[in-house]
Amino acid sequence: MPKRTLPANAVTDARDGEPLKTTAPAVVRAVHILDVIAAAAEPIALADLARQTSVPKSTLHGLCDTLVKLRLVKRHANGGMTMGSYVMGWANAFLSQTHITEEFRAVWETSSAFAQETVTLSVLDGTDVIYLACHNGNRPLGVTFRIGMRLPAPYTATGKAMLSTLPGSEAADLLAGVWPAPLTRASVGTYAALVDEMAQTRRDGYSIDNGQMREGMICFGAPVFDASGERAVAGLAVSFVTNDIDLATGQRIGHQIRDLADQLSVRLGASVRR
Amino acid sequence: MPKRTLPANAVTDARDGEPLKTTAPAVVRAVHILDVIAAAAEPIALADLARQTSVPKSTLHGLCDTLVKLRLVKRHANGGMTMGSYVMGWANAFLSQTHITEEFRAVWETSSAFAQETVTLSVLDGTDVIYLACHNGNRPLGVTFRIGMRLPAPYTATGKAMLSTLPGSEAADLLAGVWPAPLTRASVGTYAALVDEMAQTRRDGYSIDNGQMREGMICFGAPVFDASGERAVAGLAVSFVTNDIDLATGQRIGHQIRDLADQLSVRLGASVRR
Numbered sequence: 110m111p112k113r114t115l116p117a118n119a120v121t122d123a124r125d126g127e128p129l130k131t132t133a134p135a136v137v138r139a140v141h142i143l144d145v146i147a148a149a150a151e152p153i154a155l156a157d158l159a160r161q162t163s164v165p166k167s168t169l170h171g172l173c174d175t176l177v178k179l180r181l182v183k184r185h186a187n188g189g190m191t192m193g194s195y196v197m198g199w200a201n202a203f204l205s206q207t208h209i210t211e212e213f214r215a216v217w218e219t220s221s222a223f224a225q226e227t228v229t230l231s232v233l234d235g236t237d238v239i240y241l242a243c244h245n246g247n248r249p250l251g252v253t254f255r256i257g258m259r260l261p262a263p264y265t266a267t268g269k270a271m272l273s274t275l276p277g278s279e280a281a282d283l284l285a286g287v288w289p290a291p292l293t294r295a296s297v298g299t300y301a302a303l304v305d306e307m308a309q310t311r312r313d314g315y316s317i318d319n320g321q322m323r324e325g326m327i328c329f330g331a332p333v334f335d336a337s338g339e340r341a342v343a344g345l346a347v348s349f350v351t352n353d354i355d356l357a358t359g360q361r362i363g364h365q366i367r368d369l370a371d372q373l374s375v376r377l378g379a380s381v382r383r
Numbered sequence: 384m385p386k387r388t389l390p391a392n393a394v395t396d397a398r399d400g401e402p403l404k405t406t407a408p409a410v411v412r413a414v415h416i417l418d419v420i421a422a423a424a425e426p427i428a429l430a431d432l433a434r435q436t437s438v439p440k441s442t443l444h445g446l447c448d449t450l451v452k453l454r455l456v457k458r459h460a461n462g463g464m465t466m467g468s469y470v471m472g473w474a475n476a477f478l479s480q481t482h483i484t485e486e487f488r489a490v491w492e493t494s495s496a497f498a499q500e501t502v503t504l505s506v507l508d509g510t511d512v513i514y515l516a517c518h519n520g521n522r523p524l525g526v527t528f529r530i531g532m533r534l535p536a537p538y539t540a541t542g543k544a545m546l547s548t549l550p551g552s553e554a555a556d557l558l559a560g561v562w563p564a565p566l567t568r569a570s571v572g573t574y575a576a577l578v579d580e581m582a583q584t585r586r587d588g589y590s591i592d593n594g595q596m597r598e599g600m601i602c603f604g605a606p607v608f609d610a611s612g613e614r615a616v617a618g619l620a621v622s623f624v625t626n627d628i629d630l631a632t633g634q635r636i637g638h639q640i641r642d643l644a645d646q647l648s649v650r651l652g653a654s655v656r657r
Contacts, residue, residue: 136449146476171407175407196477199474202421203470257472257476
């Protein structure tokens with residue numbers, strides 16, 4: 110199990126990277142503790158948790174006791190702590206309330222497009238995308254998408270597709286000062302370069318991640334809308350081995366993923382844009 | 384989307400139903416707010432949230448602002464609130480850290496048992512089971528299992544299997560005073576009756592939910608162990624239409640699901656019990 114990096118904006122305000130101003134510091138502290146526990150590859154001891162969160166050990170002890178009682182944290186026999194099962198119920202509620210995953214399944218079942226391919230559905234979460242549904246295809250890509258997996262939005266096809274729909278300076282504000290660490294040598298390196306990609310995405314109707322998330326993999330993405338407006342509520346993408354895709358094939362796939370995304374948008378109440 | 388019932392023991396101590404003693408009341412309050420938002424079928428307004436949580440509106444306002452900033456809550460344009468995407472990352476961390484779901488997939492892929500059937504994997508979460516992996520089969524059962532779905536443990540095959548492994552008076556303590564509302568007319572009605580079922584489960588090696596979770600459905604379950612001991616860390620079950628299963632078939636299935644659970648236990652480091 111690889112060590113996960115802590116989402117940069119969990120306990121800081123996503124806009125300016127400053128600590129979150131709040132009337133409930135204990136809640137922010139508890140969320141920080143949960144983030145550190147979630148990112149740990151192995152059960153984490155109280156002393157390590159204290160060091161990583163900078164919460165005094167006495168305070169931390171009481172908070173951890175509460176989180177254990179709430180089953181948000183599981184304490185093992187040796188004192189090590191991991192995430193608790195309670196979060197699964199919240200995740201289920203989130204998935205039910207978005208409706209997007211059910212509608213995605215419905216679209217997927219009636220469509221013959223990409224039946225053998227790796228297709229993913231994600232939403233924006235700060236500067237990351239979080240995957241809500243994944244159909245892992247037959248061909249090895251060197252990566253398996255998992256529900257709940259988190260990746261930097263600028264380097265993914267779904268993220269680029271969603272970012273390209275944000276109005277005004279929202280994408281710029283979101284990414285100001287928190288440019289994520291590159292995942293490959295191809296990962297787009299500056300906001301200015303991303304602006305070009307977003308313009309191309311808007312013009313073509315689909316986004317391309319050409320090895321920015323993983324070397325040797327190319328992904329085509331498209332935004333998903335609902336009735337609420339011009340801002341994408343999700344992104345849909347399909348992934349291939351780069352060497353299998355020539356230019357004409359790529360353009361055909363781009364239009365196909367956009368068609369599939371549009372079908373999903375219609376089910377969510379959007380009037381389709383082109 | 385049906386209204387979900389609030390887990391009875393979210394903000395009360397599971398043992399005695401009393402309010403949780405804590406040094407972090409704001410955290411408990413925040414969790415209660417998240418539970419109410421998670422249980423709501425539609426986006427919930429601040430006024431409704433205040434009524435359902437009994438948190439004063441002024442306090443609630445600040446807490447909700449913090450939860451929105453942390454993306455644990457999503458606030459919609461009309462002010463209604465739903466669960467936020469942030470919980471998906473925690474759920475992913477939980478699933479990675481338990482290892483059980485990966486091992487389940489590995490066992491599932493090498494086994495030919497129940498390839499066409501509905502097979503579920505769950506863990507105990509207080510008096511509920513929470514589903515961590517589901518393979519929904521080809522035949523209609525009138526129910527679709529979803530990851531993160533929560534059901535009262537006493538009425539499910541996985542729950543009965545896990546409860547039957549709890550040492551001493553733990554099952555009795557757990558269920559004292561918090562007997563869940565029945566799901567069907569067949570739902571086991573008293574702890575005494577469950578004790579008989581648990582004894583039979585221990586004797587036979589597998590549990591049976593005969594229409595207790597859903598009328599017309601019969602499920603066979605077995606406990607999954609790891610190296611830590613006699614207490615099950617998960618439950619595995621397979622579901623059928625009741626009318627398809629005669630006594631001999633049921634016994635055969637019971638032994639098959641136990642075999643599959645044992646394979647999983649071995650992968651998790653357990654010495655297999657019989």
